[in-house]
Every structure is written in C-alpha cells, then in structure tokens.
Amino acid sequence: MAPGNAISKAKWYANRLRAMSAGEIVHRFQELAKKRQAAKQAYGWAHFAGAPDALPRLPLPVDHIRKAKNTLLGDWKAVAEKSAAQSFRFLGIDWPVTSRDAKWHLDPGTGKMWPKEPYCFDIDYRHGGGFGDVKHVWELNRLQYLHPVAALYAATGDKAFAQYCLGEIESWIDANPPFRGVNWNSGIELALRAVSILFVLGAIEDDGIPDALRGKISACLAAHAYWLARYPSRHSSANNHLIAEASALYLIGTLWPQLKGAEGYRLYGRETLIAESSKQILEDGTGAEQSPTYTCFTLEWYLLCLHVAKATGALFPDAMTQRLTRAAEQLYWITDEGGHQPRIGDDDEGRVLYSQLHREERYCTSVLASACAVLDCPQFAPPAAPAHLRATVMGMVTGPSHPPSGLRTFDSGGYSVFRNAIAGHGCMLILDHGPLGYLSIAAHGHADALSVWLHLDGEPVLIDAGTYLYHAGGEWRDYFRGTRAHNTLCIGGADQSRISGAFNWSRKARAWRVTPDDGMDTVTARHDGYVRDFGLMHERRAERNDDGYTIIDRLAGKPADPDAPCTARFLVSPGFSVIRQSEREATLGKNGKPIVRIRVEGPAAVIEIDEADMSPAFGEKRTCLALSVTMPAAAFVRDGLRTRLRIL
Numbered sequence: 001m002a003p004g005n006a007i008s009k010a011k012w013y014a015n016r017l018r019a020m021s022a023g024e025i026v027h028r029f030q031e032l033a034k035k036r037q038a039a040k041q042a043y044g045w046a047h048f049a050g051a052p053d054a055l056p057r058l059p060l061p062v063d064h065i066r067k068a069k070n071t072l073l074g075d076w077k078a079v080a081e082k083s084a085a086q087s088f089r090f091l092g093i094d095w096p097v098t099s100r101d102a103k104w105h106l107d108p109g110t111g112k113m114w115p116k117e118p119y120c121f122d123i124d125y126r127h128g129g130g131f132g133d134v135k136h137v138w139e140l141n142r143l144q145y146l147h148p149v150a151a152l153y154a155a156t157g158d159k160a161f162a163q164y165c166l167g168e169i170e171s172w173i174d175a176n177p178p179f180r181g182v183n184w185n186s187g188i189e190l191a192l193r194a195v196s197i198l199f200v201l202g203a204i205e206d207d208g209i210p211d212a213l214r215g216k217i218s219a220c221l222a223a224h225a226y227w228l229a230r231y232p233s234r235h236s237s238a239n240n241h242l243i244a245e246a247s248a249l250y251l252i253g254t255l256w257p258q259l260k261g262a263e264g265y266r267l268y269g270r271e272t273l274i275a276e277s278s279k280q281i282l283e284d285g286t287g288a289e290q291s292p293t294y295t296c297f298t299l300e301w302y303l304l305c306l307h308v309a310k311a312t313g314a315l316f317p318d319a320m321t322q323r324l325t326r327a328a329e330q331l332y333w334i335t336d337e338g339g340h341q342p343r344i345g346d347d348d349e350g351r352v353l354y355s356q357l358h359r360e361e362r363y364c365t366s367v368l369a370s371a372c373a374v375l376d377c378p379q380f381a382p383p384a385a386p387a388h389l390r391a392t393v394m395g396m397v398t399g400p401s402h403p404p405s406g407l408r409t410f411d412s413g414g415y416s417v418f419r420n421a422i423a424g425h426g427c428m429l430i431l432d433h434g435p436l437g438y439l440s441i442a443a444h445g446h447a448d449a450l451s452v453w454l455h456l457d458g459e460p461v462l463i464d465a466g467t468y469l470y471h472a473g474g475e476w477r478d479y480f481r482g483t484r485a486h487n488t489l490c491i492g493g494a495d496q497s498r499i500s501g502a503f504n505w506s507r508k509a510r511a512w513r514v515t516p517d518d519g520m521d522t523v524t525a526r527h528d529g530y531v532r533d534f535g536l537m538h539e540r541r542a543e544r545n546d547d548g549y550t551i552i553d554r555l556a557g558k559p560a561d562p563d564a565p566c567t568a569r570f571l572v573s574p575g576f577s578v579i580r581q582s583e584r585e586a587t588l589g590k591n592g593k594p595i596v597r598i599r600v601e602g603p604a605a606v607i608e609i610d611e612a613d614m615s616p617a618f619g620e621k622r623t624c625l626a627l628s629v630t631m632p633a634a635a636f637v638r639d640g641l642r643t644r645l646r647i648l
Contacts, residue, residue, distance in 0.1 A: 015500035019440040024235035031231065038230070039119045043178040043223075051222035053214050056256035058195070058202035059311040060393060062154050065203075068392040069155040075356040076148035076155075076389075082357060083145050084164060089357070090139040091349065092619025100168070104141060104175045104183065107132030109472075116175065120184035126471060133472035134182060135348070141183045143172065143196035144354035150203035151355075151389055162204040166213060169197060173216050178223045187228055188241045191248035194224045195304070195352060198251060225252045225265055232272075236440045239289055240298050240350075243280060246272035247301040254312055270316070273305060277320045280438070285326030286413020288438040290445045291345030292334065296367040299327055300352040300390070303367070303374045307394050321375055328371040331364060332380035333404050333417045337426045338458025339365035339382055344432065344451075346444035347467050349618045355389035359617050362386055369396035407520060407544070410434075414511060416523040418544050422647045428455040429549050429645075431542045432488075433525030436497050436508045443503035447495045448486040449511040449527035450540040452551060452570075454645065456595060461588065462487055463573045463624070466615030470502060477502050480615060483529075487571060489538050489553050491633065492564045496529030496538075507532075514539070521545075526556075535560045536633060548596070548647040554640035555633060562634035568641055569628040570598075571612050578609050578625045586627060587648075594648045600629050602641040 020028065069076070082088065086103060088095040095108040105114045110132040115123055125134040146165045153161035172193075176183050183189065197217065209217070228249055233241040250269025253262045280288045280298055287295025302324055309315050334341050339362040351363065360366070362385065369385035372378050373395030381397040390396075403426060409416040414434015420427045430453045437445025446464075454462035465485035468476055478499050483490045500506035509529025521544035530536045536559055541552040553568055572578055572588060576595070580586045583606045588596040600607055612626035629641060 011501075015504050015506060016441075018500075018506065019236055019504055021235065021440070027234055034230065035121045038179065039121065045173070045177060045216065045219045045223075047178065048219035048222040048226070049215065050260070051218040052256070052258035053211070053218055054256075054258050055201050055206060055209070055214060055217060056198060056221065056252060056259075057205065058198040058251070058255065059308060060154065060199070060202040062203075064392050065151050065154045068387070068389075069152075071387040072148075072151075072355065072389065072392070073155070076152045078357050079145055079148040080152055080161060080164070083149060083168075088140060088145065091136060092617060093136060095140065100171050101175055104172060105137065105181060108136055109133065114182040116181035118180065120179050120181060123182050123185065125182055125185060133469065134185075135470055135472075137182060138186065138189045141172070141176075142189060142192040143168065144192065144351070146196050147199050147354045147389055148356070150200045151392075154203040159208065162208065165200045165204065166209060169200065169220075170213055170216060173220050179227065184227065186241075187231060187233060188244040190224045190228050191244040192352070194221060194228075194248045194252060197221060198255065199353075221252060221256070222259060225249060225259070225261070229261070229265060229268065238276075239280065239438055239443060240294055242272065243276055243298050243301050246276070247305050250305055251308055254308055254314065269305075273302065274317060274320050277302070277323045281323050281327045282412035283326075284410040284412040285323075285328070285330030286410050286415065286434070287327065288413075289345065289443070290413070290434060290437050291347065292331065292341045292364050293343075293347040293349075294345065294444055295327060295331070296364045297350045297352070299324060299371055300367050303370055303394055304352055306374050324371065325375045325377050325380075328368060328375060328377055328380045330410055330413065331368045331371075332382070333408050333410075333419070334415070334428075334430060335365060335368060335382050336428050336455040336458045336460075337383055337403055339384060339386075340455060340458065340460055341365075342430055342453035342455070342460065343464040343466055344448070344453070345437070345446050347618065348470060353388075353390040353393065360386075360388070366390055366396070369398050370394045372397035407523070409513065409523065411513060414513075416513070416525075416542065418521075418542070418549065420544060422546075422548060425456050425647050426458065427549075427647060429453070429542065429544075431523055431525060431540065433511045433513050433523075433527070435511070436505060441504045442508060445505075446481045446486065447483045447497040447499075447509065447529070448488060449496050449509045449529060450525055450538060451486045451488040452540075452542065453487065454549075454596075456647065460573045461576065461596060462570050463614070465571060465613065467618055468615035468621050469619065473502065476621070479613065484567075484569070485571075485612070485614075487569060489540070489566055489568050489636075491530050491534050491536065491538075491555075491566045492561075494530070494533060496527060531557065533560070534564060534633065536637070545644075549645045551643040551645070552640055553636065553643070555636040557637070559633040559637060562632060564633040565630050566633050566636050567628050567630045568643065569612075569626055570643075571614060572625045572627065574614070574616070574622065574624045576625070578627065580607060580609055583607065597644075597646040597648060598627060599644040599646070600641060601644070602629070602631055603635045603639050604631060605629050605641055
C-alpha cells in the first residue's frame with residue numbers, strides 16, 4: 001500500500017471510531033472476529049449444495065407484463081441487445097466490451113481487474129488504490145440489467161431471452177465462488193443481486209432450467225441468504241443498507257420455505273422492516289437520510305415486500321403501512337407538476353427494479369405512483385409518471401389530483417414547502433431547516449442547512465449541485481457535499497459541518513425552525529454551524545409575497561472577524577439564461593422569455609454571475625450559472641441581505 005493510502009486509511013479508521021458508541025465498538029470487534037473465523041473455513045458451492053432444488057420465484061403479474069410490452073418493449077429490447085453484446089453503461093461510464101466471464105471483476109474506468117481469489121473481507125476496496133471505484137464493479141454485479149430481459153421472455157415467450165438470463169447468472173456463479181472476491185463485500189449488493197435472481201426465476205417460471213444449473217442457483221441464493229444474515233448492518237451503518245438486507249432475507253425466507261433457516265430469515269426480515277419503518281421514515285414522512293432519492297430507494301424495498309406479502313397472504317401491520325403512507329404524502333408535497341423533486345442530499349441512482357438503458361430521471365415520481373397503488377392512497381398521486389417495469393409489477397396511480405397548495409412544514413425532517421400559484425405559474429419553494437443526516441455518520445447528508453430550492457411550472461430553477469461521485473470522488477466528493485455547492489450562506493469559504501470522510505462528519509451543524517408558527521406565508525430558521533469558528537449564527541427567513549418570494553439572511557452574534565467574507569449563492573438550472581440588469585438586479589429566463597427577476601438589497605450588495613460545478617447524474621459533471629452576493633460579516637450582522645424573487 002502506498003504511504004498516502006496508508007495515511008488515508010488510518011484517518012478513515014480514526015474518524016469512523018469517533019462516530020461510534022461504546023456498544024458499536026464492541027459490536028465491530030465481535031463482527032471482526034466472525035469475519036476472521038469465516039476466513040479460515042473452506043467455503044465453496046458444495047458447502048451449500050444441500051439447498052432444495054425447488055427454486056423461489058418472485059410473484060410477477062405476467063398478464064400485466066404482456067400488456068406493458070406495448071409501451072416498454074422498446075426499452076426492454078434495447079437493454080437486451082446491448083447486454084447480449086456485452087455492452088454496458090452505468091453511472092455515467094461505459095464498460096469496455098469483453099467476454100461474458102471477464103466482466104465480473106473489471107473496473108471500467110481503469111481497465112484493471114479487482115482481485116477475485118482473496119477472501120472478500122481481505123480486499124480493501126476503500127483504500128487499496130489503483131483498481132478504481134468499487135461502486136462501478138458492484139453496479140454491474142447487481143445483475144439488474146436482467147430484469148427487462150426476463151420481462152421480455154414473460155411478454156413474448158422467446159426462450160432466447162430466458163437462456164440469456166440463465167447464462168449470465170451461471171457465469172456469475174462460476175466466477176464468484178462463495179465469499180471470494182470483491183462482489184461479496186457489501187450486504188446491499190448481495191440483496192440487490194438476490195432480487196435480480198428472484199425476478200428472473202419469477203419471469204421464466206422454472207421453464208427449461210437444467211438440473212445442474214438449478215442446483216447452482218439454489219446454492220447461490222442459499223449462500224447469499226447465509227452471508228446477509230451473518231453480517232447485518234448495525235449501529236451507525238443501519239441505514240438504507242439494513243432495509244435492503246432485511247428485505248432480501250424476508251423475500252428469500254417467504255418465497256423459499258423449503259430452505260433451511262427460511263423461517264428465521266423471514267421473521268428477521270419482517271421484524272426488522274417493521275421496526276425500521278418508524279426510524280428511517282420520520283413521524284412527518286420525511287426520509288431520515290435527508291435525501292428524497294434515498295427515501296424512495298427505501299420505500300421501493302418496502303413496496304416490493306408488501307407486494308410479496310399480499311401475494312402470499314401474510315400482511316404487515318397497519319402502523320408500518322401508515323408510516324409509509326406519510327412518506328408518500330411528504331413526497332407528494334415536494335414533487336412539482338412536472339414530476340421533479342429537489343435533489344437534496346446524495347443520489348447514487350440506486351434502484352430496486354430496473355427497466356431501461358437511459359437514466360431514470362423521474363425515479364421518485366415513479367416510486368410515489370407505485371406507493372399510491374400499493375398503499376391505497378390515491379390522494380397523493382403525482383400528476384403523471386413514466387412507464388416502468390416497477391409500475392407493471394406493483395401498479396401505479398397518477399392524477400388527476402391537484403398539486404398541494406399553501407405552506408406545509410415538516411418539522412421532524414426539517415423542510416418548509418411553499419406551494420403557490422403566482423402570476424399564473426405553479427411555484428414551489430423549499431427551505432431546509434433539518435438535521436444533517438441520519439445516525440452518527442449522517443452518511444448521505446450534505447452541508448446544506450437553510451438552503452432553498454425553487455421550481456416553476458414543473459421545472460427546477462434554483463437547484464442543488466448534485467452528488468457526482470462516492471469513493472473515487474476525493475476533493476470533488478467534498479465539494480459536492482460542502483456548503484459552497486448549495487443555495488445558502490457560506491462564511492469564509494468554510495463548510496457549516498466538518499467533513500471527515502466520504503460518508504462521515506466530525507462536526508454537524510444543528511438547524512431548526514425558530515418559532516412554532518411564523519404565519520401562513522413566513523418561515524424563519526437558524527443553524528449553528530458557524531458559531532464555533534466565527535461566533536455567528538445564520539438566520540434565514542423565507543416569505544411568500546403576492547408576486548413571488550423574499551429571502552432574508554442575517555447573522556447573529558459577535559463576529560470573530562467582522563471582515564470575514566460571507567457569500568449567499570444560488571445555482572441556476574442549466575438551460576436558463578441569466579441577464580444582469582444592474583449591480584442589484586438580474587433576470588432568469590428560458591427560450592428568450594424572462595421567468596424570475598432577482599433583486600438584492602443590502603449594504604454594498606452586488607450580484608455576481610459566474611459558473612459553478614454541478615452534477616446532473618451520478619458520474620457526470622458539468623457547469624451551470626450561479627448568482628452570488630458577498631458582503632462582510634459585520635454587514636450581515638448589522639443590516640442583513642434581502643433577496644427578492646419576483647415571478648414574471
């Protein structure tokens with residue numbers, strides 16, 4: 001290991017330990033002992049050869065799949081053609097075309113092969129250096145590209161599609177013996193891969209599976225269940241990963257009662273899902289991870305389990321489904337007329353069901369539409385949702401419900417949402433006054449306290465910078481999580497919360513709404529992220545006016561440095577123009593038409609227009625225009641900054 005990687009690894013462990021409770025530290029040592037014990041065992045597929053030959057099948061509405069081919073056949077065929085040619089693109093990167101068996105450990109960015117022989121937990125995928133970003137390898141090994149190909153078989157009866165899916169699964173099994181190589185490291189990856197195999201088996205209904213391959217698949221699923229149950233995500237890691245792991249165990253245990261230990265898997269999965277529903281979905285319906293896409297990823301797992309529970313006659317308790325319904329309501333409030341949500345927090349484009357080659361732009365809207373079907377809450381349906389395999393399997397409900405209206409505050413999650421009709425436009429303004437993230441590491445939160453997002457007529461206008469990369473991001477990972485990349489106030493170029501790793505923070509800003517009820521059209525909130533270093537607390541007030549919105553920023557306290565530069569910044573969605581009318585006024589427009597006029601008021605307040613980095617999708621980076629106003633700390637304390645957003 002290179003010296004730099006060794007230092008990075010030591011810092012990561014030190015910061016990670018600081019985020020752990022005493023109970024978690026004990027758990028980690030116990031888990032480490034179990035991993036070392038397992039390393040000494042001679043696992044192989046023969047170890048799981050006693051699994052029953054009767055294979056589990058995900059219950060799929062084949063009639064619906066056959067009908068859906070009229071709208072989805074093109075998407076499914078495109079996936080089948082590319083996959084058959086061993087041509088893949090995920091997360092903004094193309095895989096080199098290679099053989100079927102060679103692709104499972106190939107990093108598409110570096111062209112190097114991740115180790116496939118060592119024990120999985122001996123591979124340092126975070127700090128090993130040189131191989132690339134492990135997320136890319138894991139993405140392909142989820143086998144999710146098989147979902148639409150299997151659906152093609154169910155829709156057309158063409159056995160070539162079934163044989164392709166079975167061939168890919170067999171190739172994976174042969175290339176990935178139990179617990180060897182990088183594809184056995186992460187529970188969430190095992191969970192998603194297990195669903196892919198269950199989906200294929202559900203689509204082909206055991207048609208023409210040779211006995212030898214049947215035994216291989218049986219052993220493979222048994223090994224996945226065994227490893228998932230052995231190393232569950234606990235303590236500070238018990239976020240969406242735990243939901244995925246519990247869901248996979250519930251599905252395997254429910255659909256495969258002949259498997260040894262199946263009832264234990266089912267009960268563990270069921271009990272975990274019930275318990276976690278009130279933790280990972282807050283009381284007001286906001287996802288605890290402070291990311292709409294992670295909320296939807298979690299919700300999609302629940303919906304799939306509810307789908308299976310209904311098919312097998314073992315329903316979940318009302319308290320759980322009621323909490324999930326609150327999540328649907330919260331998503332309804334933050335979904336604009338075009339089916340877009342602000343891209344708050346991380347988004348790595350994780351999905352449970354996969355349907356198309358191109359990026360799923362309106363993933364949350366699709367999940368919301370399916371949630372309204374599964375949970376029977378049509379009052380929260382989005383106006384429209386894209387056709388998708390997810391909707392074919394679980395159903396969906398869309399319009400003609402009207403968008404919400406007024407001001408709604410979600411205090412548990414920390415979002416105030418203005419939904420208004422102004423100057424003939426449908427408007428949505430959101431103010432963030434919530435926690436940084438979930439659990440002690442807040443893995444998927446961003447330092448975005450008191451950020452605002454503006455959508456007009458179903459289109460984002462003032463936007464979030466996005467996510468870009470995870471493990472391989474380095475300084476870019478820090479930038480996209482940092483305060484400068486968000487529509488809030490940044491003092492001295494410093495982040496409100498201190499980053500201490502790609503998924504960790506050593507110090508967290510605390511944000512809150514100042515009063516229980518500011519009024520029907522006003523919200524005031526504060527955060528303390530700058531108190532320690534600058535002696536200042538940021539207060540932001542958002543007001544709805546007859547012709548738009550006003551944002552008022554102030555700093556409270558005695559500044560350690562009265563001249564410290566404080567910058568309020570607003571990122572503008574690509575495709576919008578920005579024309580500066582004067583030092584204090586600029587107009588946002590699209591296709592030659594003015595949309596929003598922005599005016600700032602404050603001592604020496606001057607609008608600057610520059611370019612900012614933003615990520616429209618995971619693995620992709622480009623620039624957008626940004627407006628910023630910089631004043632000294634003393635001016636924000638004395639007078640503050642008023643930003644008027646007039647809707648034209």
